[in-house]
Amino acid sequence: xxxxxxxxxxxxxxxxxxxxxxxxxxxxxxxxxxxxxxxxxxxxxxxxxxxxxxxxxxxxxxxxxxxxxxxxxxxxxxxxxxxxxxxxxxxxxxxxxxxxxxxxxxxxxxxxxxxxxxxxxxxxxxxxxxxxxxxxxxxxxxxxxxxxxxxxxxxxxxxxxxxxxxxxxxxxxxxxxxxxxxxxxxxxxxxxxxxxxxxxxxxxxxxxxxxxxxxxxxxxxxxxxxxxxxxxxxxxxx
Amino acid sequence: xxxxxxxxxxxxxxxxxxxxxxxxxxxxxxxxxxxxxxxxxxxxxxxxxxxxxxxxxxxxxxxxxxxxxxxxxxxxxxxxxxxxxxxxxxxxxxxxxxxxxxxxxxxxxxxxxxxxxxxxxxxxxxxxxxxxxxxxxxxxxxxxxxxxxxxxxxxxxxxxxxxxxxxxxxxxxxxxxxxxxxxxxxxxxxxxxxxxxxxxxxxxxxxxxxxxxxxxxxxxxxxxxxxxxxxxxxxxxxxxxxxxxxxxxxxxxxxxxxxxxxxxxxxxxxxxxxxxxxxxxxxxxxxxxxxxxxxxxxxxxxxxxxxxxxxxxxxxxxxxxxxxxxxxxxxxxxxxxxxxxxxxxxxxxxxxxxxxxxxxxxxxxxxxxxxxxxxxxxxxxxxxxxxxxxxxxxxxxxx
Numbered sequence: 011x012x013x014x015x016x017x018x019x020x021x022x023x024x025x026x027x028x029x030x031x032x033x034x035x036x037x038x039x040x041x042x043x044x045x046x047x048x049x050x051x052x053x054x055x056x057x058x059x060x061x062x063x064x065x066x067x068x069x070x071x072x073x074x075x076x077x078x079x080x081x082x083x084x085x086x087x088x089x090x091x092x093x094x095x096x097x098x099x100x101x102x103x104x105x106x107x108x109x110x111x112x113x114x115x116x117x118x119x120x121x122x123x124x125x126x127x128x129x130x131x132x133x134x135x136x137x138x139x140x141x142x143x144x145x146x147x148x149x150x151x152x153x154x155x156x157x158x159x160x161x162x163x164x165x166x167x168x169x170x171x172x173x174x175x176x177x178x179x180x181x182x183x184x185x186x187x188x189x190x191x192x193x194x195x196x197x198x199x200x201x202x203x204x205x206x207x208x209x210x211x212x213x214x215x216x217x218x219x220x221x222x223x224x225x226x227x228x229x230x231x232x233x234x235x236x237x238x239x240x241x242x243x244x245x246x247x248x
Numbered sequence: 249x250x251x252x253x254x255x256x257x258x259x260x261x262x263x264x265x266x267x268x269x270x271x272x273x274x275x276x277x278x279x280x281x282x283x284x285x286x287x288x289x290x291x292x293x294x295x296x297x298x299x300x301x302x303x304x305x306x307x308x309x310x311x312x313x314x315x316x317x318x319x320x321x322x323x324x325x326x327x328x329x330x331x332x333x334x335x336x337x338x339x340x341x342x343x344x345x346x347x348x349x350x351x352x353x354x355x356x357x358x359x360x361x362x363x364x365x366x367x368x369x370x371x372x373x374x375x376x377x378x379x380x381x382x383x384x385x386x387x388x389x390x391x392x393x394x395x396x397x398x399x400x401x402x403x404x405x406x407x408x409x410x411x412x413x414x415x416x417x418x419x420x421x422x423x424x425x426x427x428x429x430x431x432x433x434x435x436x437x438x439x440x441x442x443x444x445x446x447x448x449x450x451x452x453x454x455x456x457x458x459x460x461x462x463x464x465x466x467x468x469x470x471x472x473x474x475x476x477x478x479x480x481x482x483x484x485x486x487x488x489x490x491x492x493x494x495x496x497x498x499x500x501x502x503x504x505x506x507x508x509x510x511x512x513x514x515x516x517x518x519x520x521x522x523x524x525x526x527x528x529x530x531x532x533x534x535x536x537x538x539x540x541x542x543x544x545x546x547x548x549x550x551x552x553x554x555x556x557x558x559x560x561x562x563x564x565x566x567x568x569x570x571x572x573x574x575x576x577x578x579x580x581x582x583x584x585x586x587x588x589x590x591x592x593x594x595x596x597x598x599x600x601x602x603x604x605x606x607x608x609x610x611x612x613x614x615x616x617x618x619x620x621x622x623x624x625x626x627x628x629x630x631x632x633x634x635x636x637x638x639x640x641x642x643x644x645x646x647x
Contacts, residue, residue: 133607135424135593216419224264234262234596 013214014201017148020218021155021197028227029160033234038163040171047172050231051108052118055101057230058181059122062087062098064150071143073206076199083192100181107178135220140207144214145221147203151196156227158193162186249327249381253285256314256372258307258635262596263564265407277564277595278307280368281629282314282376284322292380293599293624295569296372297535297562301460302510304363311637313369317352319639322373330382330392337392338544344377345370345541364513367538374539375572379619388616395578395614402586402610403428405458405563411437411444418445425609426453428585430484433457435467439474446478454481456585461488461510465498472502482529482585484558485509495526507531507558514538518546522553529584533560534572547580561588567600571620574604578614599628 011019028034036042037050065084072080082091089096105115136142165182168174176183204214228234261277280296298310305313325347331340348370382389404421406414406429414431421429431445446455457480463471468486484507487498492511499506507529508521513536521527530550537543550557559577562569570589577586589612591598591605598604601623606612615621630636 128603132592132603133605133612135608137423137425137608141423212419213423216423219416220420220423 013204013211014197016214016218017197017200018155020148020222021152021193024152024222024225024227025156025159027225028156028231031225031228031232033228033232037171038167040167042171044172047168048108048110049233051104051168051172052110052114053231053233055105055118056121056125059098059101059119060126061150063126064146068143068147068150071139072199073202075202075206079195079199083195086188095180095184097181097184100184104174104178104181107174108172140209141213141217144200144203144207144209144217147200148218148221149226151193151200152222152226154189154192154196157185158189161189249290249329249384250287251284251322251325251327251377251380252287252641254319254322254376254639255283256311256635256637256639257281257283257629257633258311259566259629259632260634261564261566261598261632263594264592264596265594274563277566279562279564279566279569280307280310280314280372281566281568281599281624281633282372283624283626283629284373284376284380286380286384288384290380290384292376292378292383292619293568293622294372294375294377294379295535295566295572296368297565297569298368299536299562302536303365303367303513305366305368309363310366310369310372311635313352313366314372315637315639317349317366318369318373321347321349322377323641327377327381330385330387334392334394338541340392341378341541341544344381345374345539347377348373348539365538367513367542368535371535371539371569374541375534375568375620378540379568379622383619386618388618389572389575389620390578390614390616393575393579395575396581397578397614399611399613400574400577400586400589400606401428402426402589402606402612403430403456404610405429405587406431406445408432408434411441414441415444415448418448422449422453428454428456428481428610430456430458430585430587433459433462433471433486435459435462435471438471442475442478442480451479454479454585456480456482456484456507457486457504458484458509459486461485463487465494468498469501472498472504476503480504482507482558484529484531485511489513492520492524492526495521496524499525499527505529505556507556509533509536509560512537512546515542515545515549518549522549522555527555529556529558531558531560532576533562534576535562535565535569536560540572540576543576547576551581556582556584558585558587559583561590564594566595567591567598567604567622568620568624570604571600571615571622574612574615575620597628597632599624599632601625 065087069080069084085091087097161182165179168179259277259279263275282294284292296310298305298307300306328343404426406417463486465487472483482505489510505528508527509531512518512530532543532547534543537546547557559573561573573588577583589604589606591603
């Protein structure tokens, strides 16, 4: 098993687990209450409102071979590319359409800022930024992988079961398009990162295990935890 | 200082991963948090972890003892102000602890099984009172128990899982730079697990065992002999709580230092273990040993008898007990191993705003903020409590 296929195995497992998670299925089948759907929207916005800042961090530590891609993603998130769509604005648009007041939106933004703060204030478990950066890069690119596959389904669910307009759900439909490219580039970026920083197979597997010991989407979007089942290792697969 | 109200929160905070040892497999924290309010409005927090197989307390009996026995006693007291200097600290801690009854009042206690000691319940209240009284003066517990080291080094604990999972966790801890590892052993696949863990982490980390009483004296001796080649730093409570002479027989038959845990609950236990030369180490856990004052008494006995100490923890403890343990571990003159402060490594949500969790290499700084040094979030307590009892001086009936 190559580094690329190992990473893709984790991403597929995370995506499938999220897709099969009871609450995700209830969202798609219209079994969640409006309150639960709105909480999902809040959690999703909290998770992604500060994406430009996270990408800026990843851009700062990116190996030269991945820097251009990450810079492009960053500019895209900030609406500074040719499309000119500022992604956080799409999330505010979503919250407004779901009926969140300005104060409620500010609460979500404060929660997103708090997550950034935690990233800085929580004790670092890793020894260097190299390992922390890999863990963050893995999670971010795993989100792109999942959104490329599921975001239009999530958008559709909100359109049908929450009555939101297509315009309000641009974030989902936009991500289903751009993240197909991002997802592939994301795996490239991880492979380049692993190579540039001389991360050996054992270390990569351990950081994958640490990063994905829970399902990251369930944790971020539903505020609960689901443990990931055992996944193959490079050694075991060889 | 009078205490005018209190709230008892029986929590259920899910774990990120289930934690198993030979006695229990747990998936959530069932800590009991005590929140006391002083007459001047100062708030203090303490924490109890009831373990039927350790002190004999259950969550239910612990809460009942807190409400029916400890709260009536606490509201009668006018608590002394903490001393200005460390000289009088131990005596003040004992003064506070002595206000807490050790046996239940008759009412409501008939249906409760009598535990070895009401140590978890008393710890919850003792810590809440200490936190509150120190905060009222703007002092940290570190002011009374001045740290002898600026950082405390924590151990990782590998739960009783299969070999593959144990190796996975061992590799995580290696990545986190932990130099002390404790491995839960059960009598099944011990050799394979320890060999695989040693191979995964290399020769440097100190590995110790914890059996939670799963072995007979004979099987414990055989296990120690079988595992000696893996450079085991100590073996904790391989045999069940029982006669100190049984423990002494085990210690005499093996080169691995034995450490008493469930066998060490009271000061009398410590005296008996020392008299029998039963073991080389004591595991001091606040909620097991009855709070700071009594744990310090045991630690002082241990030091006088040349018995090494570990400051242990309760699986699932929140930042409150972890902070109290941090103060103790930083203050003790000699401490060989320290456990706890796992925070969100284990809990999906912790109660403190600022994390108490250790970082890389298992290191965490001595705490300096007032009281125990934890900024507890009431909204988290409210959200994670499955039972909340409000106690007020006007009416002792829980709401």
